[in-house]
Amino acid sequence: MTVIRKAAISLAATLVAGAATAQDALGDLEIVGAPVPGGTGFQPSATELARDVVWLDTMLLVIITAITLFVLGLMAYVILRYNERANKTPATFTHNSPLEIAWTVVPIVILVFIGAFSLPVLFKQQEIPEADLTIKVTGYQWYWGYEYVDDDVRFDSFMIGYGEGNLNDGIVEQLEEAGYTANEFRLATDTAVVVPVGATVVMQVTGADVIHSWTIPAFGVKQDGVPGRLAELWFAAEREGIYFGQCSELCGKDHAYMPITVKVVSQEAYDSWLEQAKVDFPA
Structure with missing residues (x-):
């Protein structure tokens, strides 16, 4: 060889x-x-395909940044509001149905939204003219x-x-x-x-x-x-x-x-x- x-x-x-x-x-x-x-x-x-990829990446970056900031803010709020010093008597409830529905439905909506824009970009790449x-x-x-x-x-x-x-x-x-x-x-x-x-x-x-x-x-x-x-x-x-x-x-x-x-x-x-x-x- x-x-x-x-x-x-x-x-x-x-x-x-x-x-x-x-x-x-x-x-x-x-x-x-x-x-x-x-x-x-x-x-x-230098191509339409590349512009589509850059646009999709930018959109995803905005969504990811918003989710990250939201989770970070939520964690900070929980840490400050419900630590042992600020909340000496902890709550005893175990369920919150509206909240559980929200954190199931919202991610589904986000994923459907992303798919609605990303799949056309993928199909354009894979469908050979x-x-x-x-x-x-x-x-x-x-x-x-x-x-x-x-x-x-x-x-x-x-x-x-x-x-x-x-x-x-x-x-x-x-x-x-x-x-x-x-x-x-x-x-x-x-x-x-x-x-x-x-x-x-x-x-x-x-x-x-x-x-x-x-x-x-x-x-x-x-x-x-x-x-x-x-x-x-x-x-x-x-x-x-x-x-x-x-x-x-x-x-x-x-x-x-x-x-x-x-x-x-x-x-x-x-x-x-x-x-x-x-x-x-x-x-």
């Missing part, structure tokens, strides 16, 4: 030049979806393989600098040649997925060895790639730019080194890239 992986990495390194040839036509793109140091919020939403572009993505230990099933294009995508240790001058040079900076180390790949802006893209996700997980946070999508199964996700990116993701299912010792790079470009740039990609990456 070690020999095979080293050979694959060497082959990937030799293909970087070809990858650059196909992607030269894309021009300079803004990095939109990327993690930031100390970040606690969501990445900028007709695709403008279909890409099959296969997770390997530890890189991604992509196949544009309708266009006879296939390539593997490795982290730039994979297998070369920590950031060094050689890796920085590779990143710069690919149009990145040292800030994108462990995020950028030698060959990116390229899709046209506004197109409905369906990703068919599977795994070749163990379970992997393909995700782009700014798109609001995540799907496990399970060996022997073909799952699907979809997105329609609304903004041109570069978006990063990471394998999100623990898949072995190099799990942290299989990033995902997606470039969203204009239809004209995509058509130009695809024409060259058919030459550089024939299926």
Whole structure:
């Protein structure tokens, strides 16, 4: 296995030049979806699905905060009002039917309210629309393989600098040649997925060895790639730019080194890239 992986990495390194040839036509793109140091919020939403997820998260946060403050206030009131010093003669009742009905009905109402808004978001993600572009993505230990099933294009995508240790001058040079900076180390790949802006893209996700997980946070999508199964996700990116993701299912010792790079470009740039990609990456 070690020999095979080293050979694959060497082959990937030799293909970087070809990858650059196909992607030269894309021009300079803004990095939109990327993690930031100390970040606690969501990445900028680049799809309708992502906006729905952010809105749902905000709504749930409001509900959770209100419940937490209510319970905290109730506990404080009970502690202060009914401690031994303030209430020397404790009550002897054991039941309060209206209160018991309330604490049963109110949580049910809250859960129904949450379900009424969360289930449509889930269904929108899971109901796969007709695709403008279909890409099959296969997770390997530890890189991604992509196949544009309708266009006879296939390539593997490795982290730039994979297998070369920590950031060094050689890796920085590779990143710069690919149009990145040292800030994108462990995020950028030698060959990116390229899709046209506004197109409905369906990703068919599977795994070749163990379970992997393909995700782009700014798109609001995540799907496990399970060996022997073909799952699907979809997105329609609304903004041109570069978006990063990471394998999100623990898949072995190099799990942290299989990033995902997606470039969203204009239809004209995509058509130009695809024409060259058919030459550089024939299926």
